Amino acid sequence: MAEEKKNATIYDxxxxxxxxxxxxxxxxxxxxxxxxATRDKVRAAIEELGYRPNAVARxxxxxxxxxxxxxxxxxxxxxxxxxxxxxxxxxxxxxxxxLLTNTDDDPKRAVTAIRNLADKQIDGLIYMGxxxxxxxxxxxxxxxxPVVLAGSxxxxxxxxxxxxxxxxxxxxxxNRFLSEGQERIAxxxxxxDRPIDVDYRRAGYALALEKVGRDxxxxxxxxxxxxYEDGQALAAQIHASGARAAIIYDDEVALxxxxxxxxxxxxxxxxxxxxxxxxxxFTMVAxxxxxxxxxxxxxxxxxxxxxxxxxxxQDSLNQKQVILPHTMVNRASTKSAKRx
Amino acid sequence: MAEEKKNATIYDxxxxxxxxxxxxxxxxxxxxxxxxATRDKVRAAIEELGYRPNAVARxxxxxxxxxxxxxxxxxxxxxxxxxxxxxxxxxxxxxxxxLLTNTDDDPKRAVTAIRNLADKQIDGLIYMGxxxxxxxxxxxxxxxxPVVLAGSxxxxxxxxxxxxxxxxxxxxxxNRFLSEGQERIAxxxxxxDRPIDVDYRRAGYALALEKVGRDxxxxxxxxxxxxYEDGQALAAQIHASGARAAIIYDDEVALxxxxxxxxxxxxxxxxxxxxxxxxxxFTMVAxxxxxxxxxxxxxxxxxxxxxxxxxxxQDSLNQKQVILPHTMVNRASTKSAKRx
DNA sequence: ATGAAAGCGCTAACAC
DNA sequence: GTGTTAGCGCTTTCAT
Numbered sequence: 001m002a003e004e005k006k007n008a009t010i011y012d013x014x015x016x017x018x019x020x021x022x023x024x025x026x027x028x029x030x031x032x033x034x035x036x037a038t039r040d041k042v043r044a045a046i047e048e049l050g051y052r053p054n055a056v057a058r059x060x061x062x063x064x065x066x067x068x069x070x071x072x073x074x075x076x077x078x079x080x081x082x083x084x085x086x087x088x089x090x091x092x093x094x095x096x097x098x099l100l101t102n103t104d105d106d107p108k109r110a111v112t113a114i115r116n117l118a119d120k121q122i123d124g125l126i127y128m129g130x131x132x133x134x135x136x137x138x139x140x141x142x143x144x145x146p147v148v149l150a151g152s153x154x155x156x157x158x159x160x161x162x163x164x165x166x167x168x169x170x171x172x173x174x175n176r177f178l179s180e181g182q183e184r185i186a187x188x189x190x191x192x193d194r195p196i197d198v199d200y201r202r203a204g205y206a207l208a209l210e211k212v213g214r215d216x217x218x219x220x221x222x223x224x225x226x227x228y229e230d231g232q233a234l235a236a237q238i239h240a241s242g243a244r245a246a247i248i249y250d251d252e253v254a255l256x257x258x259x260x261x262x263x264x265x266x267x268x269x270x271x272x273x274x275x276x277x278x279x280x281x282f283t284m285v286a287x288x289x290x291x292x293x294x295x296x297x298x299x300x301x302x303x304x305x306x307x308x309x310x311x312x313x314q315d316s317l318n319q320k321q322v323i324l325p326h327t328m329v330n331r332a333s334t335k336s337a338k339r340x
Numbered sequence: 341m342a343e344e345k346k347n348a349t350i351y352d353x354x355x356x357x358x359x360x361x362x363x364x365x366x367x368x369x370x371x372x373x374x375x376x377a378t379r380d381k382v383r384a385a386i387e388e389l390g391y392r393p394n395a396v397a398r399x400x401x402x403x404x405x406x407x408x409x410x411x412x413x414x415x416x417x418x419x420x421x422x423x424x425x426x427x428x429x430x431x432x433x434x435x436x437x438x439l440l441t442n443t444d445d446d447p448k449r450a451v452t453a454i455r456n457l458a459d460k461q462i463d464g465l466i467y468m469g470x471x472x473x474x475x476x477x478x479x480x481x482x483x484x485x486p487v488v489l490a491g492s493x494x495x496x497x498x499x500x501x502x503x504x505x506x507x508x509x510x511x512x513x514x515n516r517f518l519s520e521g522q523e524r525i526a527x528x529x530x531x532x533d534r535p536i537d538v539d540y541r542r543a544g545y546a547l548a549l550e551k552v553g554r555d556x557x558x559x560x561x562x563x564x565x566x567x568y569e570d571g572q573a574l575a576a577q578i579h580a581s582g583a584r585a586a587i588i589y590d591d592e593v594a595l596x597x598x599x600x601x602x603x604x605x606x607x608x609x610x611x612x613x614x615x616x617x618x619x620x621x622f623t624m625v626a627x628x629x630x631x632x633x634x635x636x637x638x639x640x641x642x643x644x645x646x647x648x649x650x651x652x653x654q655d656s657l658n659q660k661q662v663i664l665p666h667t668m669v670n671r672a673s674t675k676s677a678k679r680x
Numbered sequence: 681a682t683g684a685a686a687g688c689g690c691t692a693a694c695a696c
Numbered sequence: 697g698t699g700t701t702a703g704c705g706c707t708t709t710c711a712t
Binding site: 373403 | 704705
Binding site: 050053054055057059060074092097101117119121252255256259284 | 347390392394396397399400405407414418421422424425428429432437439440442455456457458460461482568592595621622624625626627
């Protein structure tokens with residue numbers, strides 16, 4: 001009954017009812033200033049004609065696209081895809097659509113992506129890259145839209161962000177190993193130069209050691225591995241370093257190390273303990289299951305998106321740098337789990 | 341030097357150079373009909389003013405948004421996120437942006453998503469849902485844009501799609517178990533009613549049995565599990581069914597079954613063999629590693645997106661139903677791997 | 681409460 | 697080659 005061939009425009013609806021465009025626009029946008037009778041007639045016509053507002057035209061006229069850009073390193077990494085799931089769900093809740101771009105954590109690609117998203121007139125941006133280069137910040141400035149970082153830190157504290165306290169988490173894990181008498185604890189991070197790795201993860205590790213009067217032994221710190229295979233390859237090196245425990249920033253890498261070690265005959269957790277940091281499904285499928293820092297991944301994304309909606313509505317934020325709580329999940333890759 | 345506060349428009353550029361809008365539009369769009377000298381001046385002004393075309397305005401005027409919609413069940417499932425990675429990379433290659441929506445494989449949400457994407461005037465759509473309900477097809481028709489299915493089949497063969505030959509793959513796996521003398525082979529699929537599960541996966545399984553004169557034993561077929569935990573829970577049932585081998589449609593589920601079985605003391609592959617179907621990272625991290633059908637996931641997405649670009653360019657397709665090759669990866673969850 | 685009219689920033693005939 | 701002129705489909709003052 002309500003089948004039309006060519007897409008009806010607001011003009012068609014107006015003509016059908018015998019009112020002006022403005023009136024139709026008002027009922028579509030839920031304005032109060034429309035007589036109920038008129039409103040009903042307009043609604044009927046909209047239904048009848050199968051009218052749906054053209055979001056592009058609306059975007060041009062209103063300068064709001066109800067679209068947010070999301071720039072992420074890699075959607076095939078469970079950590080990021082779970083963050084993004086949180087973002088997406090909240091975005092839908094607030095009627096925003098998500099324009100997604102993978103950058104492989106390459107700052108150059110991030111810059112291109114942000115510029116491109118800006119051209120599309122996104123209303124806001126969520127950025128998950130592990131670094132915030134000058135060029136990326138510049139691109140954000142040019143984009144001239146609210147930005148929220150998710151799982152990504154701005155050391156200057158200028159951009160709003162949602163994270164856990166990485167330093168505290170890494171310090172806790174290190175402490176725990178220390179209190180169990182571990183003498184040689186390895187640290188595996190993603191890079192040797194990015195703030196999140198150097199100033200937070202490694203800093204937490206170093207702080208714990210420092211508090212018991214020890215220095216970081218460079219031969220026990222590793223950086224660079226990104227995949228399961230990288231982790232497997234790293235296992236031999238870690239073992240050769242004389243480490244008897246390791247705290248590893250990524251679950252897939254941790255699982256690679258775990259399996260690499262075990263395939264080489266090392267007993268986990270008896271001869272070697274491992275703690276991972278993202279608590280994705282990978283930690284549970286491992287044998288032994290991996291102990292891990294738990295980050296509320298979905299929530300980090302969800303909260304970041306929620307902050308962004310506020311910013312897009314010109315609301316003020318109670319808190320710019322949101323730190324969500326993390327916990328420790330004790331499983332079988334650490335000895336203490338057995339004690340319990 | 342080229343810093344401006346308010347975004348320059350095409351009009352500003354035209355005024356700066358002393359030409360008309362049309363000329364600027366021509367150089368921006370790479371038209372031949374511009375005198376080189378003019379072109380250079382315009383380019384200089386564009387650079388100088390930091391002008392970037394407003395994609396929304398362009399979209400409204402040209403009726404092309406260079407944006408494609410992607411409707412997927414769940415980006416936290418590695419199978420789908422790898423498909424999407426392929427889509428995204430090819431989309432970027434052809435200068436398209438991706439508007440992503442997760443639907444949890446709920447047809448209702450898929451309908452809403454498609455309508456919404458249509459409102460945003462996407463140029464094309466990639467759909468990955470495991471079913472193609474009437475309403476979804478209707479929504480696609482209304483959207484009035486080219487559609488390509490990725491990892492999703494249209495039994496009527498109307499919509500272009502990219503898949504592997506699921507039936508052949510499942511038949512092969514079943515055959516293999518049969519040829520090894522397996523008597524009780526379980527089948528685990530995602531649903532009891534969707535075409536991809538019933539008419540392809542299960543059909544392949546049934547066909548192999550039929551060819552050796554056997555019927556499908558309903559007590560050996562399972563449907564519904566979606567997660568690792570579901571798989572773990574299912575392990576007991578599968579074992580109780582007397583099955584000694586299983587072919588499982590999803591890697592996480594397969595890993596759940598594997599671990600569930602092993603945790604209950606079942607020896608894999610000696611007492612029970614498992615073959616999974618997506619060959620994601622999960623198959624490699626398992627112990628024993630999971631044998632699996634390998635689907636070229638990234639390529640399925642990439643090819644689907646490539647087809648879509650052709651369709652959007654009004655090109656014709658050589659082939660509407662693309663079937664990409666699958667292979668078998670023999671690992672330690674099946675006995676034959678040991679023989680090799 | 682409703683309408684008229686002016687854009688939003690761009691593309692696309694159509695002239696010259 | 698380049699300019700003029702309509703729109704694209706909508707929102708948004710400003711009147712009434």
